[in-house]
Amino acid sequence: xxxxxxxxxxxxxxxxxxxxxxxxxxxxxxxxxxxxxxxxxxxxxxxxxxxxxxxxxxxxxxxxxxxxxxxxxxxxxxxxxxxxxxxxxx
Numbered sequence: 096x097x098x099x100x101x102x103x104x105x106x107x108x109x110x111x112x113x114x115x116x117x118x119x120x121x122x123x124x125x126x127x128x129x130x131x132x133x134x135x136x137x138x139x140x141x142x143x144x145x146x147x148x149x150x151x152x153x154x155x156x157x158x159x160x161x162x163x164x165x166x167x168x169x170x171x172x173x174x175x176x177x178x179x180x181x182x183x184x185x
Contacts, residue, residue, distance in 0.1 A: 100150060101150055101151075102138070102148040102149065102150045103148060103149060103150070104140050104142060104145035104146075104147065104148050104149075105119055105122060105123060105126070105145065105147075106145065108122065108126075108149070109122065126149055129155065130149070132155075133152060133154055133155070134151065134152060134154060134155030134158060134159075135149045135150065135151055135152060135155055136149065136150050136152055137149050
């Protein structure tokens with residue numbers, strides 16, 4: 096669910112995550128929590144086999160980005176290494 100505006104159902108989310116062992120019931124609870132916080136939107140699926148589809152909102156993307164883009168000093172305090180998920184301007 097990395098692209099804003101792309102609708103995916105639960106099956107597409109789990110199969111789109113390589114090596115994932117996500118439990119669908121657990122994932123549904125997580126997604127429902129994100130919908131309540133307005134990080135995701137939901138709608139009834141056009142696919143008769145899937146009940147709902149979800150997509151990330153601009154707010155959800157911005158919130159996630161804030162979580163992974165730590166200041167270099169915060170990363171030092173948290174003993175985090177520089178990786179592609181935590182880019183710095185060093």
